[in-house]
Structures are given as structure tokens and as C-alpha cells.
Amino acid sequence: MPFTFRGQNLDAILGDPLNAANSLYGIMSAAEPRFMEDLRLHWKKHVRETPGVNGTAWRPALKAFSAIEGFWGNTYSDHRIAQVMYGPAHSVATQAVTGVGASAQFLRDFEAARDEAFYVFFQATSVNQLAGVSFKATYYHKDVSSLFEQRPHSKLSAIVSRRVIDTAQIMLRILYGNMNMGWGSLYSTRTLATTLLLAQMHNSALAHYRSGYTGRRCYNQSAVAFTLLTFSYIVAQAWVDKNYEYNEQRWYYFWKLVGSLLGVDSRLIADNHAEAATLWDLFFARGECFGGMPAPYPTTLDPNRIDDDLWNGYAVQPEANLIQWVPAFVVTQMRNSLRWGKYLLGR
Numbered sequence: 001m002p003f004t005f006r007g008q009n010l011d012a013i014l015g016d017p018l019n020a021a022n023s024l025y026g027i028m029s030a031a032e033p034r035f036m037e038d039l040r041l042h043w044k045k046h047v048r049e050t051p052g053v054n055g056t057a058w059r060p061a062l063k064a065f066s067a068i069e070g071f072w073g074n075t076y077s078d079h080r081i082a083q084v085m086y087g088p089a090h091s092v093a094t095q096a097v098t099g100v101g102a103s104a105q106f107l108r109d110f111e112a113a114r115d116e117a118f119y120v121f122f123q124a125t126s127v128n129q130l131a132g133v134s135f136k137a138t139y140y141h142k143d144v145s146s147l148f149e150q151r152p153h154s155k156l157s158a159i160v161s162r163r164v165i166d167t168a169q170i171m172l173r174i175l176y177g178n179m180n181m182g183w184g185s186l187y188s189t190r191t192l193a194t195t196l197l198l199a200q201m202h203n204s205a206l207a208h209y210r211s212g213y214t215g216r217r218c219y220n221q222s223a224v225a226f227t228l229l230t231f232s233y234i235v236a237q238a239w240v241d242k243n244y245e246y247n248e249q250r251w252y253y254f255w256k257l258v259g260s261l262l263g264v265d266s267r268l269i270a271d272n273h274a275e276a277a278t279l280w281d282l283f284f285a286r287g288e289c290f291g292g293m294p295a296p297y298p299t300t301l302d303p304n305r306i307d308d309d310l311w312n313g314y315a316v317q318p319e320a321n322l323i324q325w326v327p328a329f330v331v332t333q334m335r336n337s338l339r340w341g342k343y344l345l346g347r
Helices: 024-031 033-049 062-071 078-085 091-098 103-121 124-140 142-149 157-176 183-187 191-206 221-241 248-261 272-283 308-313 319-335 335-343
Strands: none
Touching: 024 033, 024 078, 024 091, 024 248, 033 062, 033 124, 033 191, 033 272, 062 157, 078 103, 078 191, 091 103, 091 248, 103 124, 103 157, 103 221, 103 248, 124 142, 124 157, 124 221, 124 308, 142 221, 142 308, 157 191, 183 221, 191 248, 221 272, 248 272
């Protein structure tokens, strides 16, 4: 049976690289190839200058992303990048992804979506799901599992914990806008450039791996589309189960844009919770993930579908540098104080 979503057979694109023409990554690659190459070279420079940890091939990535907030000028600002994407040659393609016709409205919608995602992420229910379920659930996917099985440090709990915390802090920078709150605030947030750097990092580091299960490249459309679900759908389902209030449209819009900036084909990204549930089942029903149907409940891990070494090597230990996000946590809770009653008591 084909992988059919929204009435379209997507079999032909599942193994494709992360540079879909109908993604914001693809649009920026066509509009400003020099800018995209500069991001790739920025990552390569970071790799050269950052040693692997404990003799492994893994190196912390956060410094490369933190550096963006210190770059002078508007080259990396969301305002400038949005204007590029909405330029005459690319506005139609960009509007097809974002659903809005002007860069200013897109930035307002994206900021609202980021604010919603920041609020959701910073609640205990979400943290528990992300740390306890989401990261492990990525291993359900055959190509994701094969990728990490080929990277020995993915089975070392001390390294895995650092990788998870590193990833979490990169995501927090994306959510917060990755800008210096002093002079940096003069030239706007840098979420778009930060996410595009994440795409270049993954393309550089992972593109050469081949899957022992499917024979495809490991870092492909299917693998990343499913990974998006492990963060968007699993967390949202936890909130739904507890009757907590969240803005579904803004939450999934945030993940749609993040996925598109990573190069995921728009046809593989859910617009709402019902579509996310459909996609989740499709990945298991069509053999992209281990174990077939019925699909595991999103908030409950099934260890029988996960490689034993990857399962046993997973760990998360809090790190002191997370303290820097306490002010952002306080501000987020204050901005959303009217929603706390519904969060604590349910709808």
C-alpha cells in the first residue's frame, strides 16, 4: 500500500534529501545560495575548532548557534530573510508554505507561533514528554535507528545526555529568537537563520549515512518528517489527554515552519492534530517505522520497537547551564498568567 496523505501518494519522496523545492530551505537555497553556503561554512569552521568529547565523534553544537546572536548587522535577521523569501521571484512559493501573502504578516504569525511553542515547551508535562518519550520515539523510525546504530557514541549514556541537552538548548534559541537582548534587539530576532543553520549542520554531518534497513540515505524526508511528529504530536497529545489548553493552530504552524526550514517537503507536514494522528499511523502502517500496526500510543513508549543498545544508552541529566533560561521561563509564565488556571485545572 502506498504512503498516501491528503490524497497524495508520497512514496517517491520519502527517501529524498532534505532540500525540497517546496520548503523554506529550498526557497532560500534558490534565493540566496551564498548565504546558505556561508551557514554551511560556519558549521564546518565550528567542527574544525571543536574537539570531540571523550574521544568520540560527537562535539557540542551550541556554540555555533550562540555565535549567530553576536553577528553584527542585519544579514541574519528574520526581517531581512523574510523579505528575501517574499521577493518577486519567490513570493508565490513562500506563500504556498506560510499561508500568508506578505513578509510582515508572516513574521507576526511566526512570532505568535513561537510564543505559543515557548509556553507549551516550558511546562512540566511537556518537559517530561520531551525528555522521557520524544527523543527515544525517534528510534521507532527505521532510518533514524540505523543512523544512530552506526554512531557508537549514540549508545553511551553520558554522551547521549549531553546531546539531548545540547539539542534542547538549540531549540530554546529557536523559540526565543536567538538574539542578544541588548544591542542585538535593534535588528530583530534570528530564528530563521538559526533554524537554517540547524539544517546545514544535519546535512553536513548526516547526509553520507545509508540505512541498513531500507537501503536509503538515513537523513531523508521520511526520517525528519517523523522526527517532527515525535516533538509536535507527542507533546500535543499529552496536553490533550490532560485537557490542558493550548493553541493548536499556532503550535502546529510553528512545527510546520521549523520543518520547512529544515527542508521537509510541505506534503509531509501536518497542519493540525488530526492530521498529525493520521501521519503517525501512516508511518507504522506503511513500514517506515518498526512493528507495524497498531501504532504505539504516542505518549507511551514501546521498547520492543527500539534497538536494545539505543534504548539502554539513552539518558538525560540536567546541566547547570540550563539556569540561563530561568529568566525566559519567568517572563513566559507572566505573559501567559491568564492561562494558568486552565493549565492547572484543565478545561
